[in-house]
Amino acid sequence: MPASPTEADFAAWMGSIQTRVEGALARSLPGPQHAPARLHQAMRYAALEGGKRVRPLLTFAAGELVGADPARLDIAACAVEMIHAYSLVHDDLPCMDDDVLRRGKPTVHVEYDEATALLVGDALQALAFQLLAENTLADTAVIQLEMLRTLAIASGSRGMAGGQAIDLEATGKTFSQPELEFMHVRKTGALISAAVKLGALCAGPCPAALEQYGRRVGLAFQIVDDVLDMEASTATLGKTAGKDSKQGKPTYVSAMGVARARQIAEELRRDAHAALDTLDTFDKLGQRTQRLRQLADFIVLRRF
Amino acid sequence: MPASPTEADFAAWMGSIQTRVEGALARSLPGPQHAPARLHQAMRYAALEGGKRVRPLLTFAAGELVGADPARLDIAACAVEMIHAYSLVHDDLPCMDDDVLRRGKPTVHVEYDEATALLVGDALQALAFQLLAENTLADTAVIQLEMLRTLAIASGSRGMAGGQAIDLEATGKTFSQPELEFMHVRKTGALISAAVKLGALCAGPCPAALEQYGRRVGLAFQIVDDVLDMEASTATLGKTAGKDSKQGKPTYVSAMGVARARQIAEELRRDAHAALDTLDTFDKLGQRTQRLRQLADFIVLRRF
Numbered sequence: 001m002p003a004s005p006t007e008a009d010f011a012a013w014m015g016s017i018q019t020r021v022e023g024a025l026a027r028s029l030p031g032p033q034h035a036p037a038r039l040h041q042a043m044r045y046a047a048l049e050g051g052k053r054v055r056p057l058l059t060f061a062a063g064e065l066v067g068a069d070p071a072r073l074d075i076a077a078c079a080v081e082m083i084h085a086y087s088l089v090h091d092d093l094p095c096m097d098d099d100v101l102r103r104g105k106p107t108v109h110v111e112y113d114e115a116t117a118l119l120v121g122d123a124l125q126a127l128a129f130q131l132l133a134e135n136t137l138a139d140t141a142v143i144q145l146e147m148l149r150t151l152a153i154a155s156g157s158r159g160m161a162g163g164q165a166i167d168l169e170a171t172g173k174t175f176s177q178p179e180l181e182f183m184h185v186r187k188t189g190a191l192i193s194a195a196v197k198l199g200a201l202c203a204g205p206c207p208a209a210l211e212q213y214g215r216r217v218g219l220a221f222q223i224v225d226d227v228l229d230m231e232a233s234t235a236t237l238g239k240t241a242g243k244d245s246k247q248g249k250p251t252y253v254s255a256m257g258v259a260r261a262r263q264i265a266e267e268l269r270r271d272a273h274a275a276l277d278t279l280d281t282f283d284k285l286g287q288r289t290q291r292l293r294q295l296a297d298f299i300v301l302r303r304f
Numbered sequence: 305m306p307a308s309p310t311e312a313d314f315a316a317w318m319g320s321i322q323t324r325v326e327g328a329l330a331r332s333l334p335g336p337q338h339a340p341a342r343l344h345q346a347m348r349y350a351a352l353e354g355g356k357r358v359r360p361l362l363t364f365a366a367g368e369l370v371g372a373d374p375a376r377l378d379i380a381a382c383a384v385e386m387i388h389a390y391s392l393v394h395d396d397l398p399c400m401d402d403d404v405l406r407r408g409k410p411t412v413h414v415e416y417d418e419a420t421a422l423l424v425g426d427a428l429q430a431l432a433f434q435l436l437a438e439n440t441l442a443d444t445a446v447i448q449l450e451m452l453r454t455l456a457i458a459s460g461s462r463g464m465a466g467g468q469a470i471d472l473e474a475t476g477k478t479f480s481q482p483e484l485e486f487m488h489v490r491k492t493g494a495l496i497s498a499a500v501k502l503g504a505l506c507a508g509p510c511p512a513a514l515e516q517y518g519r520r521v522g523l524a525f526q527i528v529d530d531v532l533d534m535e536a537s538t539a540t541l542g543k544t545a546g547k548d549s550k551q552g553k554p555t556y557v558s559a560m561g562v563a564r565a566r567q568i569a570e571e572l573r574r575d576a577h578a579a580l581d582t583l584d585t586f587d588k589l590g591q592r593t594q595r596l597r598q599l600a601d602f603i604v605l606r607r608f
Contacts, residue, residue, distance in 0.1 A: 095397075118397065118422070119468055122465045126429070129455075134449075152431070156431050161423050
């Protein structure tokens with residue numbers, strides 16, 4: 001089926017941001033020749049040429065909506081993506097998910113070694129905060145501190161790391177929907193929300209509607225991940241499929257089945273759109289929020 | 305031998321700061337009852353009741369010198385100490401030093417498990433940056449961003465994590481003195497320097513003399529660690545002694561012997577004092593810089 005003009009336009013936009021962010025990451029990461037060279041090479045291996053860059057796409061879509069400087073968005077997007085990349089490296093370690101494949105390549109501890117993978121994650125996290133601290137990214141230093149606070153909370157024990165800890169203890173348990181939501185909002189939702197918020201903060205205070213949008217899309221993302229983990233093949237995912245169910249982890253699918261999980265994701269997609277409606281008050285065509293709407297659709301309707 | 309009045313005064317000051325920082329850490333860490341409870345308990349296990357608090361002592365000594373608000377110093381000291389605590393948790397993991405004892409207690413991965421220890425370190429790092437971002441710690445937000453930048457660089461691939469990476473690859477190698485210095489300045493020196501600088505930044509721009517002092521004391525600290533690792537017993541150190549030599553790691557001791565290593569540390573101690581002289585121009589008794597001088601002596605002359 002040929003893509004519609006809108007779909008083709010969205011695909012072109014995605015491609016241009018992905019290319020742009022790849023370049024920004026390559027420039028933001030220490031050069032592979034600088035000592036300690038092996039660590040820097042491994043950091044680049046972990047962060048470059050990887051994934052769909054969903055978080056950077058959200059940062060750019062939110063930032064473009066409020067008229068943020070693309071040079072600022074480059075840095076904000078890199079910081080969020082480095083946190084994401086570090087979390088993948090640590091999650092793949094033998095003491096966590098013990099995974100050998102990520103984005104179709106050997107995981108960092110397989111390609112290098114476990115100790116290096118540990119340090120790659122640690123150093124990528126530090127670099128994310130360094131980037132937010134050393135570049136001018138907002139109209140005031142106070143707003144920039146808010147960017148740092150946002151990313152730190154999203155990454156820490158009440159955000160992503162906390163979600164991972166809940167996930168660790170979840171094996172073999174049955175979770176209620178509120179418990180699943182509590183875990184998913186932290187494990188994945190927090191950083192996705194932060195990606196949206198950081199994009200907005202590059203141009204000024206973040207509208208409440210964008211925070212709502214981020215929370216809904218963030219939760220939807222992880223629910224769809226649960227569904228895809230059950231349905232997709234390893235080849236399509238680029239990572240080991242079906243792991244959660246094999247490990248006896250509670251997911252939206254194990255708790256309520258694929259159909260109901262997809263339905264909840266669909267409701268969140270509609271709610272995410274609804275949050276954007278208020279931002280379109282003076283723009284009845286909704287063109288300002290178009291990219292964020294397309295990304296919500298992409299996240300929920302994706303097949304990989 | 306009874307302590308001199310000056311020694312007793314220094315010991316009392318150290319004790320008061322250590323008690324103060326313990327309280328600040330206890331308040332800054334998420335409560336052990338908050339979800340995810342096990343992660344938060346493990347973070348508290350890793351960061352509380354531990355060590356000599358050398359970095360917080362340096363933050364307070366530098367801050368008191370320039371008249372910084374103690375409430376600000378509490379937070380800056382906590383941030384630095386959380387980075388230090390996280391680095392110990394990760395260093396002790398089986399894939400790194402594989403150590404079972406730290407500060408006289410089982411290491412975090414022994415007391416909890418490896419995956420939790422990994423997340424404890426990750427979350428402590430994020431919390432350190434959160435603390436620096438969400439509290440008012442400097443006279444301007446711009447200076448506060450400089451605090452964040454300083455801590456991030458000190459922690460990352462060109463600071464502490466980078467030093468660890470060099471240390472990993474060093475096993476079985478012989479290092480020249482410049483190579484040893486390159487490693488030590490990163491592995492330990494960077495965070496010690498940052499501790500001094502953050503204390504000063506709480507009251508304004510950091511004097512260059514304090515940066516010099518920090519670099520010298522930071523390098524001296526690691527050289528003395530090398531000496532103590534060779535000389536001390538496990539009981540005295542509270543951690544496994546003699547590990548570096550058993551692992552064939554190059555140290556100042558393996559490269560040049562105990563006597564020469566001690567001599568270099570002593571030279572650095574004197575150079576650290578000399579850096580402070582310029583700050584005493586208007587205070588011939590040197591009382592303003594007294595604590596930093598005492599700390600330099602303490603770091604180099606300690607026996608544990």
